[in-house]
Amino acid sequence: MENRIEKKFKELKSSNKKALITFITSGDPNYKTSQKIMQTLRLNNVDLIEIGIPFSDPMADGPTIQRSSQRAIKSGSKLESTFKLIQEFRVKEKKIPIILMGYFNPIFQYGLERFFKKCRIVGVDGIIVVDLPPEENDYILRFTKKFNIHNIRLLTPTTNKKRLKQILKYTNGFLYYISVMGITGTKKPSILEVEKSVKEIRKMSNLPICVGFGITNRNQIKNLNRFSDGCVVGSAIVKFIEEFCKGKVTEKKMLTSISDFLANLQK
Amino acid sequence: MRKQKINYKKFPDKQGRFGKFGGRFVAETLMPLLLEVEEQYKKAKKSNDFKKKLEYYFTNYVGRPSPLYFAKRISKQLGDVKVYFKRDELNHTGAHKINNCVGQILLAMKMGKKRIVAETGAGQHGLATATVCALFDLKCIIYMGKLDIKRQAPNVFKMKLLGAEIVPVESGTATLKDAMNEALRDWVSNVDDTFYVIGTVAGPHPYPMMVRDFQSIIGIEAKKQILKVEKKLPNYLVACIGGGSNALGLFYPFLNDESVQIFGVEAGGEGTNTKKHAASLSKGKPGFLHGNYTYLLQDEHGQITDAHSISAGLDYPGIGPEHSWLKEQGRVKYFSATDREALEAFKLCSKLEGIIPALEPSHALAFLLKNAKKFKKNDLIIMNMCGRGDKDIFSISEHLDVKLNQK
Known part of the structure; x- marks a missing residue:
């Protein structure tokens, strides 16, 4: 079976569109609300959904996603419930690719074969393991191949040419370019710098390149999409969830806000 | 069957492994930095000039x-x-912490870094780092769990006297492990001028070996x-x-x-x-x-x-x-x-x-x-x-x- 990620990028390319990828943490603030947010994302035609596996020590994440992770753990979010979330979502939605993003320890403790098998069964298409560099890729290579889960790798402003080659060897689906030196949701990317890097990467790879970290508005996306194949929005969406958790807005209002925000990004 | 005799001096291996333990499991942003630290450390280890400096400060400053x-x-x-x-x-x-701080900070200077970050629990590593930073006129930022700041008031006071900036860490459990997360986050955000001085034999390779x-x-x-x-x-x-x-x-x-x-x-x-x-x-x-x-x-x-x-x-x-x-x-x-x-x-x-x-x-x-x-x-x-x-x-x-x- 063709992986949904490839299919999606082919479609986008043929209709000359760019991908909008959104991130939420599984179980933030709880299972039921997560499910509703997933539906909101679907109804607003996001192209790919990235779901964060909560971890107690999310080293590469800024405060917004750290708090999101903590809320999720507190609400009882576990890998098992994350898989259930996706399985339920897949009942209605067969097309949108789903990517799991997480840190290695929870995945490792679950059991690698068990994890990737389950990914296949519930309809996960790709995985980003934040703290598993290409040097340590052997841990998962066998299973990503066996279960046809795309291994999506992060490229950063610190990645040099030599590393780029090494990373490209182990990547499929698309490349995720981290736009800033730092953690999620803090700094704003410099469009010019990102453009330079993306163009360099293009010389070495035909994979679609999406840009993430620090992306919050339509203008940025427009500018980035001049040369990228799509953008990832994470913390900006999670902030709506946080507002809801603080009791500032109702669940309904939060979902409407996310809808409006997404519609605006796609204008 | 008799176990083969192990030469413990030969570890870690090239991947930074001690048997199956150790390694380098970090986000891509950090990888090039770690490789750079490793390379520079290997060079320093062989350099007589570096050894002499280390010895000098061990004898005359640490005691x-x-x-x-x-x-x-x-x-x-x-x-x-x-x-x-x-x-x-x-x-x-x-405490023993200063042995490592002198070593790592001499290395940081060799690499041209001007800003030092460190995590601390009891405050001993933070204090040692702040001390050596004062000695060499380097900017020093110490991440410390909010809970530990309360438990270790004397060290907090000393670090401030030495000119370090103390950043209270409230994320997670607000203790040492969270301080380490924050220091790592700082490092990835300020890679050009910053060196992360890890205080213990943990962290990604080459830190466990270097410390x-x-x-x-x-x-x-x-x-x-x-x-x-x-x-x-x-x-x-x-x-x-x-x-x-x-x-x-x-x-x-x-x-x-x-x-x-x-x-x-x-x-x-x-x-x-x-x-x-x-x-x-x-x-x-x-x-x-x-x-x-x-x-x-x-x-x-x-x-x-x-x-x-x-x-x-x-x-x-x-x-x-x-x-x-x-x-x-x-x-x-x-x-x-x-x-x-x-x-x-x-x-x-x-x-x-x-x-x-x-x-x-x-x-x-x-x-x-x-x-x-x-x-x-x-x-x-x-x-x-x-x-x-x-x-x-x-x-x-x-x-x-x-x-x-x-x-």
Whole structure:
């Protein structure tokens, strides 16, 4: 079976569109609300959904996603419930690719074969393991191949040419370019710098390149999409969830806000 | 079948592994930095100029070599064994931590870095880092758990005097592991001018190796000293273990001496059968945190759990990967001592030897006291007295229900 990620990028390319990828943490603030947010994302035609596996020590994440992770753990979010979330979502939605993003320890403790098998069964298409560099890729290579889960790798402003080659060897689906030196949701990317890097990467790879970290508005996306194949929005969406958790807005209002925000990004 | 003899000096391997432990499990942003640190460290290690500088500051600033002191009254208490304290508590800033700070900061300067970040638990590593930064006029940012800031007020005050900026960490459990997360986040956000000085033998490769190497001056000296006084190697080495840097510093130069039995003592908190302890090796299982594969306190879902110890310096849910390997090899045996046992040892050492130990090495001493009967007469023991108790008197007085600072 063709992986949904490839299919999606082919479609986008043929209709000359760019991908909008959104991130939420599984179980933030709880299972039921997560499910509703997933539906909101679907109804607003996001192209790919990235779901964060909560971890107690999310080293590469800024405060917004750290708090999101903590809320999720507190609400009882576990890998098992994350898989259930996706399985339920897949009942209605067969097309949108789903990517799991997480840190290695929870995945490792679950059991690698068990994890990737389950990914296949519930309809996960790709995985980003934040703290598993290409040097340590052997841990998962066998299973990503066996279960046809795309291994999506992060490229950063610190990645040099030599590393780029090494990373490209182990990547499929698309490349995720981290736009800033730092953690999620803090700094704003410099469009010019990102453009330079993306163009360099293009010389070495035909994979679609999406840009993430620090992306919050339509203008940025427009500018980035001049040369990228799509953008990832994470913390900006999670902030709506946080507002809801603080009791500032109702669940309904939060979902409407996310809808409006997404519609605006796609204008 | 007889196990093949291991040359412990040959580890870690090229991937930074000690057997299956260690490695480099970090986000891509950090990878090029770590490779750079490793390369520069290897160069520095071979450079005579670097060695000379290190030696100069060890001798003239830190106060090395630290004495190897025969603790006569404690020895008697233990039933006529011979306990020697390796007195790294006499170092400048009061603990072994400064050995590593001098080393790493000299390396940072060699690499042209102007800004130093570090994590701290008990404040000893933060204090040592702030001290060396003051010495070399470098900007210093210390990440410290909010809870630890409260527990270690004297060190916080000192670090500020030395010109360091203290950033309270409120994320997660607001202790050492979270401070380490924040320091790593700072480093990835400021890669160009910043060097991260990790305080223990944990973190991604090359840190566990580098910190061990800088700390191994403890064991190198101790070996020379004991051979000079006693004309033989010790029967036993004992040290407390949080992340494990003072312990490896003492152990490493003896690992290939098969006759020397080695014990590491973890923080047993309120007891290893409760949930409140920091005994990662005895009660944890292997997993991935802070860039390496090692024993961790974690739940069945791979979430890291809180560590607990009366001693903020041992309050870490992980352990240096080399210790995990030494445990599995059986080369070092690991035990634990509880908060209560450590407090008793603390009091006893103060009274019998006129040395007020830090709560960390009090755990090592508590282990000796607990196992006094197992040692034979004239057994030769070296215990690492890795820190002095000044920093702890406020929190200890609370435990002993004594009010200091009455107005």
